[in-house]
Amino acid sequence: MFELLGIPPQVLLGQLLLGLINGSFYAVLSLGLAVIFGLLNIINFAHGALYMMGAFVAWMLLNYLGIGYWWALILAPLITGAFGILLERTMLSRLYHLDHLYGLLLTFGLALIIQGLFRNYYGISGLPYRIPDLLSGGNNLGFMFLPNYRAWVVVASAAICFGTWFMIEKTRLGAYLRAATENPVLVGAFGINVPLLIMLTYGFGVALAGFAGVLAAPIYSVNPNMGADLIIVVFAVVVIGGMGSIMGAILTGYMLGLVEGLTRVFYPEGSAVVIFVIMAIVLLIKPEGLFGRAA
């Protein structure tokens, strides 16, 4: 095989794949944030903690109840989504008439509680979660080795992103949602139950985070801190993309994952900060974000 700028293609493609996987998580998480923000005008700081919770629920289902990966992939998002609905009903819904910053502060507090509780009971060393049998092993593509599970993560996240986009942009329910985002009072006057819509939207956004958590469980160890640092990167992704468009959130997520992967090949020291540097550049050139509408 040829070499590109002195980089063996295995290394390049391997890092690109890794970037694509990170990008999958960025995409699903920033999609959830964008969906929630669209209707609730709240930035869900607890998103990282709920992602972590999704991974833990999958781990608990397996270790306490013997329920395997495939059921967990459905059940864990439902459970975290239900938990999200509980949070929305009991706490968040009391803040809608206030400055949006209070929503950020409240969800930050919730994130501390959730992370702290899991840290108390499960420590910080991380728990292993085995790759399901069906997806263990991998394929040699000739130019690189592709582990099956990683390919599955990319496919599954792309499918869930596409499904969400389709639901919001192309279905009647999505039309209600978009209308309520524009003008909740008017949509309520047409007889649509807006508070219910808000509740379900928050639940759905949280379920997306839970889904990402289950996907992540076999790759990264299940760890109470797994969401904390990730969510800050996702915030930067959201600032870069702008939360105005669903497709924008998805594309930015994948794109930045790939950029991060490329940076790891050519300038490894910069890989931790490259997304923040891009954020700075975007703020200079197009402050409303790549896909954002002018504020």
Added chain:
Amino acid sequence: MVPETTGMPKLHMAIFAILFVFLVALPFFVYPIFAMKVMCFALFAAALNLLLGFGGLLSFGHAAYFGGASYVAAHAAKVWGLTPELAVLCGTAAAAFLGLVIGSLAVRRQGIYFAMVTLAFAQMVYFLALQLPFTGGEDGIQSVPRNPLFGVFSMETNIPLYFFVLAVTFGGILFIYRIVHSPFGQVLKAIRENEPRAISLGYDVNRYKLMVFVLSATFAGLAGATKSQVFQLASLTDVHWSMSGEVVLMTLLGGMGTIFGPLAGAAIVVTMQNYLATFGAWVTVIQGVIFVLGVLLFREGLIGVLARWFKRPL
């Protein structure tokens, strides 16, 4: 009514005077290091409050200036052998510069985005603190020497150091008080209350925001730099996002937009951490619970409630 800009009301002067006398006596009754820690955090929270309470801008990344300054000050004292006042000055200047760079980018977005941008840049500073050659990675900068103040007064024992810290933090807090009650502070309040109107009155809103951001970062840096001299240490804890959250918690608990709230909030949170240190991760949970309860039930904060009872700004 007497306009607020014509000097300090008697009540505030009295409170500051009592506080000062109390703080002068304090090191003879409690462990001086603990008292110094409280004072550093009180200044830190007051700096955040200048931005959040009076400017209406939520920065979720103030650890960057606090911790960044503590690294620079620790480096200056240890490697360059500078005296404490110069080391603190170096750290503070570094924080001001960092505040200028990050602030000029962050003021381009409003509201929630502003909070996210400041948080993201602070995380970048965290990674830099982890990776740069002079920061010592996971260890931080340890055993920073306590050089003599002005090259003359020994700072080896805690009591002289305590009075240095008292002078710096108390002076900083009075300075912030002065800023809030200056014409500049009045414009800030106008922007906080009604930004479009301030713009239509001809104020360059983004410039005011940037100025208050830099001032706030500078005082946060002053607090962090001073703390590094007290603990003889600069560590990743000081630049971590949880530190940014803690200082927001102090301000929220004491009362955003009050004068004495951040001081009270800092005292409570630091004391709580001190007594609950043995409970490990439960401290995080308790802080989270206070956050949630504070936002849901107690948005005025402690001093805010007192101010409402006494019908006086406190």
